[in-house]
Amino acid sequence: MQPYLHTMRLHRNLCFAVIDGLTLIFNEGNYADKVIQQLLKRDKRWGARDRAFVAETTYDIVRWKRLYTEIAEVKEPFDRDNLWRLFAVWATLKGIKLPDWKYFENTPTRKIKGRFDELSKIRKFKESIPDWMDDLCAKELGDAVWAKEMEALNEQADVILRANTLKTNKEKLQEELFDLGIETEFLKDYPNALKLKERANVFTTEAFKNGHFEVQDASSQLVAEFLNVQPGMRVVDTCAGAGGKTLHIASLMENKGQIIAMDIYGNKLNELKRRAKRNGAHNIEPRHIDSTKVIKKLYDKADRVLIDAPCSGLGVLRRNPDAKWKLEPSFLEKIKITQQDILQQYSRMVKVGGQLVYATCSILPSENQKQVATFLKSEAGANFSLVKDKKVLAHKSGFDGFYMALLERKS
Numbered sequence: 476m477q478p479y480l481h482t483m484r485l486h487r488n489l490c491f492a493v494i495d496g497l498t499l500i501f502n503e504g505n506y507a508d509k510v511i512q513q514l515l516k517r518d519k520r521w522g523a524r525d526r527a528f529v530a531e532t533t534y535d536i537v538r539w540k541r542l543y544t545e546i547a548e549v550k551e552p553f554d555r556d557n558l559w560r561l562f563a564v565w566a567t568l569k570g571i572k573l574p575d576w577k578y579f580e581n582t583p584t585r586k587i588k589g590r591f592d593e594l595s596k597i598r599k600f601k602e603s604i605p606d607w608m609d610d611l612c613a614k615e616l617g618d619a620v621w622a623k624e625m626e627a628l629n630e631q632a633d634v635i636l637r638a639n640t641l642k643t644n645k646e647k648l649q650e651e652l653f654d655l656g657i658e659t660e661f662l663k664d665y666p667n668a669l670k671l672k673e674r675a676n677v678f679t680t681e682a683f684k685n686g687h688f689e690v691q692d693a694s695s696q697l698v699a700e701f702l703n704v705q706p707g708m709r710v711v712d713t714c715a716g717a718g719g720k721t722l723h724i725a726s727l728m729e730n731k732g733q734i735i736a737m738d739i740y741g742n743k744l745n746e747l748k749r750r751a752k753r754n755g756a757h758n759i760e761p762r763h764i765d766s767t768k769v770i771k772k773l774y775d776k777a778d779r780v781l782i783d784a785p786c787s788g789l790g791v792l793r794r795n796p797d798a799k800w801k802l803e804p805s806f807l808e809k810i811k812i813t814q815q816d817i818l819q820q821y822s823r824m825v826k827v828g829g830q831l832v833y834a835t836c837s838i839l840p841s842e843n844q845k846q847v848a849t850f851l852k853s854e855a856g857a858n859f860s861l862v863k864d865k866k867v868l869a870h871k872s873g874f875d876g877f878y879m880a881l882l883e884r885k886s
Contacts, residue, residue: 483571489528492517494558496533500797502552507537507797527674531631536565538629538796541603546590563587598622602629607804612789615839620868624838627870632793634671635662635874636688637696640726641755643687645669651682665693666700667726686753691719692794694867694877695836698783699723701865701879702832706731708778713737713821718747718759720783725756734759735777737769773824779832780825784814786835786842790869790876811842818850822859825884831859834879838868843878851882858886 496514499505511530536543543564549557559578566573567587573579594600599609602625613621638645645667649659659669677683677690699720704710706729712721715736724734736759738744744761751759762769787807788798818833825831835842844864850856864880
């Protein structure tokens with residue numbers, strides 16, 4: 476909790492922005508990150524602290540929705556009065572004095588604190604998670620591990636940069652940012668990572684515009700390293716999306732060799748093209764998967780294949796707290812089928828002696844090591860062996876929850 480909150484004065488226009496944002500997120504089902512991006516464009520006069528207030532308060536109320544609705548005794552769909560009640564709960568628990576606006580008349584401050592103490596004894600309220608999610612994760616991870624993990628997943632994520640070694644290195648980047656008043660620190664065991672000491676809008680810097688870094692969580696930075704690429708190889712990134720890991724692979728390959736970046740969503744690949752240009756990565760060839768032909772053409776041709784599989788995203792709840800309320804058990808069942816299908820199909824692109832990494836940003840064994848075990852027992856996986864795997868939990872690493880497995884094709 477930031478120390479300045481206690482003496483903080485609430486400004487009407489900022490609070491209105493939060494309420495409008497919550498309406499879109501909770502009632503219209505819009506994605507929180509997109510809503511916040513829009514909100515921050517609302518008033519050009521807002522300074523860094525104003526923008527931080529809008530973003531962090533909105534995220535906070537989204538993150539603690541279940542706890543706050545229980546305390547405020549409101550139910551969905553929320554009307555504006557309900558949302559002001561949630562806001563009052565947030566402010567009271569942060570120790571912020573409520574101004575005498577009509578929205579806050581008769582706010583029962585003592586009762587709010589009492590209810591908070593009472594509900595904090597029950598995990599699904601304390602950590603603010605749906606029952607099904609609490610039950611499932613406790614069953615898969617064990618109660619003790621899940622309790623620690625969920626607590627870590629409710630913390631605000633750090634901002635981590637990856638220095639783009641095609642253009643700079645982390646030492647030079649650190650100096651460049653320091654001159655702009657942005658302080659960073661190195662992270663042990665993450666060769667190109669810089670962690671911001673305080674949150675800042677890094678996207679407006681010249682360093683960013685010149686492609687000197689990307690924003691990428693430390694756990695995500697482990698994946699490209701795990702793939703073991705060498706300059707000159709042919710590498711296929713099968714679920715490339717907007718290409719965070721593709722760009723990292725390009726830097727590790729020093730622009731030598733070929734990276735084929737594929738995705739079923741063509742619009743994401745357009746974003747990748749823009750980012751590759753900014754990064755000075757010239758060996759990336761985007762290919763839209765619009766039929767199975769695209770995959771079949773590459774059977775037995777790749778030295779390395781990365782499958783950054785679609786998943787529940789349970790490892791990145793710090794970054795996407797609204798996923799707690801969007802995720803459905805039925806989606807999870809469907810995505811597990813998709814994960815296995817992708818492994819079965821895309822693994823055929825690996826040539827003999829080549830390697831494959833299967834990665835997710837989930838913490839569930841059923842999406843991770845169990846999928847790999849199922850694959851290895853299947854016909855398609857019979858000629859692969861597991862070299863090593865890595866399970867990253869947020870409460871142990873301090874970063875996102877992730878999983879990665881390195882497989883090698885023997886024959």
